[in-house]
Amino acid sequence: MTSTSPIRTDTVVIGAGPVGLYQAFQLALHELGVHVVDGLAHAGGQCAELYPHKPIYDLPGIPACTGQELTQRLLRQLAPLRVPLHLGQIVTALQRLTRDDAAGSPRFRLQTDGGLVFLCDAVVVAAGVGAFLPRKVPVPGLEAWEGRQIHYRDVGPEVWAGRRVVIMGGTDAAATLALRLADGGAADVTLLHRSDRFAIDATLDAELQSAIGAGWVRLCLGQPVAAIAADDGRLEALEIATADDQRLLLPLDVLLPRLGLSPQLGPIADWGLALERKHLVVEVEGFRTSEPGIHAVGDINTYPGKRKLIVCGFHEATLAAFAIAQALRPAERIVLEYTTTSARLQRLLGVGPD
Ligand SMILES: Cc1cc2nc3c(=O)[nH]c(=O)nc-3n(C[C@H](O)[C@H](O)[C@H](O)COP(=O)(O)OP(=O)(O)OC[C@H]3O[C@@H](n4cnc5c(N)ncnc54)[C@H](O)[C@@H]3O)c2cc1C
Structure with missing residues (x-):
């Protein structure tokens, strides 16, 4: 309110x-x-x-x-x-x-x-x-996009509908949000987490695994280390350090971190x-x-x-x-x-x- x-x-x-x-x-x-x-x-x-x-x-x-x-x-x-x-x-x-x-x-x-x-x-x-308070993503400079492309609190479909969304975290909130958005009109939903194990409710875990299996939710394993800005100043991608020490780019329109409180x-x-x-x-x-x-x-x-x-x-x-x-x-x-x-x-x- x-x-x-x-x-x-x-x-x-x-x-x-x-x-x-x-x-x-x-x-x-x-x-x-x-x-x-x-x-x-x-x-x-x-x-x-x-x-x-x-x-x-x-x-x-x-x-x-x-x-x-x-x-x-x-x-x-x-x-x-x-x-x-x-x-x-x-x-x-x-x-x-x-x-x-x-x-x-x-x-x-x-x-x-x-x-x-x-x-x-x-x-x-x-x-x-x-x-x-929500735990912040530990990547320097990321706060510049808070409230525009990065949202730590619930936001409506006007923010994510038709967009490439990255949800970050291994929490119940992250899994629930990934399932909801995959079902609700985001163009693409990626769940970014450091491991493929989630310390979440068993029923939710089963639902999440089946959504990942069906390709509705993509799983990206690793930790973000840097933010990549486009020429127009938008957040274009995150650079991810994977568990086997590789680097990859994860393109996105919206980042919804759910790392706990x-x-x-x-x-x-x-x-x-x-x-x-x-x-x-x-x-x-x-x-x-x-x-x-x-x-x-x-x-x-x-x-x-x-x-x-x-x-x-x-x-x-x-x-x-x-x-x-x-x-x-x-x-x-x-x-x-x-x-x-x-x-x-x-x-x-x-x-x-x-
Ligand atoms: C695992 C665990 C087990 C426990 N077991 C027991 C037990 O067996 N018996 C017992 O007596 N006690 C127990 N306790 C302690 C008990 O939970 C606390 O004493 C009790 O919760 C304190 O209540 P509170 O209302 O003072 O604070 P909290 O419960 O901490 O509530 C404070 C609220 O204030 C809000 N808040 C803070 N700052 C702001 C702000 N600026 N603006 C808006 N909101 C704000 C927070 O979001 C929070 O909801 C336990 C605690 C833990 C962690």
């Missing part, structure tokens, strides 16, 4: 990992407006990206639950509160606005790489180990917040960072005794929500209410009388 008009809200949560999702739940229970932004195309952070099918055994009251199941449960718990999730959007800029005296003027402006702008009064950074702190390091070994330093009453109005919860923060566990992140999110609610409603006393007994909370959750 892209938009040019800013989204005005009370709070923005950066990160839709388990802690970011629970943070949104807690903020919404305080009836604060909240939007969640994540660079991945799906919610769940590390649970969904790194261990979707592995069981977690130390969540209170849940003897065993996979990373994917936990994500689904958190999303289901959040659903009645109708919190908008903006996925596939990396927050690249966070800026403090000069507060004028006009009531309702926002304190922060956030911008994403997809063109979304948020104006808000408090920010919670729940960015875990950082934004999962790696977490990087990225823009968060540039926001002027106090850091200790790439973690945001917080206090433990409201998980405030060095910058008033910006809080940090979950794996991204550090404080004496910090443990990178989901349950610790849930505790931090709960206290951060109380601190934010109090700061945004200074005239009110924010009191503790139980979901078991509070009619207000039950109404919000859609389980009590209207």
Whole structure:
């Protein structure tokens, strides 16, 4: 989703990992407006990206639950509160606005790489180990064609239909894309990988091997070492070093690298917040960072005794929500209410009388 008009809200949560999702739940229970932004195309952070099918055994009251199941449960718990999730959007800029005296003027402006702008009064950074960014092709100078002929994120048929496409990588994403494009109108699909073995799902591997056997997908074994530009400046080919140390030219119109994702702190390091070994330093009453109005919860923060566990992140999110609610409603006393007994909370959750 892209938009040019800013989204005005009370709070923005950066990160839709388990802690970011629970943070949104807690903020919404305080009836604060909240939007969640994540660079991945799906919610769940590390649970969904790194261990979707592995069981977690130390969540209170849940003897065993996979990373994917936990994500689904958190999303289901959040659903009645109708919190908008903006996925596939990396927050690249966070800026403090000069507060004028006009009531309702926002304190922060956030911008994403997809063109979304948020104006808000408090920010919670729940960015875990950082934004999962696509691994880049290690060929010098290749970045000059990014966004024109080289695309690290999903693109529509206008980019590849009728063209010679090279997909690079041995990942599930690379294999799935090769099959989809071979079936969907690319002139020519080549899968470039350093070996003929793919560490991918067995069914997908079987489909890929049969597409290669039928000639729908061409397999090129080797590593790119140089980019070859045409006279008009277009990327014309990649020079490939093969396993037996030969060199060959692989002509192409479009390169779609799918080499996997790696977490990087990225823009968060540039926001002027106090850091200790790439973690945001917080206090433990409201998980405030060095910058008033910006809080940090979950794996991204550090404080004496910090443990990178989901349950610790849930505790931090709960206290951060109380601190934010109090700061945004200074005239009110924010009191503790139980979901078991509070009619207000039950109404919000859609389980009590209207
Ligand atoms: C293999 C493995 C097993 C684990 N097992 C357990 C276990 O059994 N029990 C347990 O308690 N913990 C376990 N953990 C740790 C647990 O997964 C983490 O503590 C938890 O995921 C932290 O949640 P989080 O929401 O803080 O961060 P993450 O899960 O890392 O989510 C952060 C999200 O922020 C997004 N993001 C970052 N920067 C930006 C940005 N600039 N813009 C937009 N989005 C951004 C990322 O894309 C990501 O989705 C395990 C971890 C691993 C790797």
